[in-house]
Amino acid sequence: MKRLVVLGAGTAGTMVVNKLRPRLDPADWSITVVDQDIEHLYQPGLLLLPFGVYEPDELVKPRARFIPAGVDLVLGEIDRVDADANSVRLADGRELGYDYLVIATGTSPRPDQTPGMAESEWHKSIFDFYTLDGAITLRDRLESWDGGRLVVHVVEMPIKCPVAPLEFAFLADAFFAERGMRDRVEIIYVTPLEGAFTQPVASRHLGGMLDERKIAIEGDFMVERVDPDARTLVSMDEREVPFDLLVTVPLNMGADFVARSGLGDELNYVPVDKHTLLSRTHANIFAIGDASDIPASKAGSVAHFSVELFAKNFVEYVHDRPMTHPFDGHANCFIESGHGKGLLIDFNYDTEPLSGKYPMPGIGPFTLLEESHTNHWGKLGFRWAYWHLLLPGRPMPVPTLMSMVGKRREPLDTVLSPER
């Protein structure tokens, strides 16, 4: 009997067991998935919760509901992986031996990693929105806030859902406009990147959208500390940005057990081959979703597309055949832009987000890099698809590998800043 152990029953881990159970004969293979709590959180909803779009109970369901028959769900905190002994030890002392291990424990915001952030002003004037608690307390603060200087801030890349802080800025602009108080709110977007986003064409489009909304951008800002008393962000090169309300995306890090097990990089991500997701150091360990170090967005769409291919590769691999379904880094993200509209971006390791129509060339119904109401309804509709199609591993009506069909290449007139 071969044993597959999957660590993490979030978006990636749940899809992995749903895709692999039907492909691995139960007479030959046991599958176990480990998580530390019983609830599965619909993370894309956290962005919208602070603006009153969702109630907390709409975003949470029992994990067990999404784990198929024939897969053991083990609840417990992971202490460490002993990769030489092919064994996982849980904090309560239980040991789980494996023949193959899949690490899918994601990434988490770590406000403790920035001095001053999670101290006296935490959840008073300083908020995150990537946790249910953070999103709820922020909603309550926004409800009674009477205006001032709102700073939307990213500590360091990579972060989970890299467009979310931009979306937050767009949605905040619309939220205050709809409440008739936009003139009492100054919005500043503070980022370690040079511009609004990581890649040139999207950065230009999204930067233009910040301009249109009178959202100022403070780029190349690497935060050193937060001064909670003075309500100021201080950068490594001594710049200061004051705030009345700070909505920050803390440093994101992989799980601590990854570091304790000697399996992680500086941010606890597991180094893997970016096409097969196989560990670069252990021939029976894979890492998938946000937990790996692949140079792709940390996003559910990347997890989804990569799991589709991984499941086929895994079956080939365990039968000593070459893995023939290389992952291309495909990501596909809705970007909420406020007032019931949104954009869509679609890209991979080699091709940056471009404009056009998706998924059907010339038809859409979604527009790439351009605002439309349809894109917004796509985002809202995705919550249903997440629970009912994506997690159970049913087919989604979009292609797994990125396609250039229906996209327009754009000339880039701004290439480099001479200062470098």
Add this chain to the structure above:
Amino acid sequence: MPVTEIDSHQIHVDDEGFLTEYDEWDENLAVVLANRIGIELTDAHWRVIRFLRDDYRTQGDTATTRRVQAVGGVPVKEQFALFPKKPAKRMAYIAGLPKPHGCV
């Protein structure tokens, strides 16, 4: 890829002037590249540059500022002092390495 001549070296660079061939770099070239962006190299700069070169050879990727701190032992704050404003890009440029991945 464009080819350019710097200090009588023929070198391959990308659109932004980052070297694309690891072996076309040497320490003399680093001095020239640093001067082009207004940086005079001191021992402290060399410590970072040599770390980046060695790390790239084993990892195949340009180290991030966080990695230069965690593995190379040079705090991010000091990297900003040595390579002002955009240390990640400037360090890579002088060390003759690909521009660090704009994290996606």
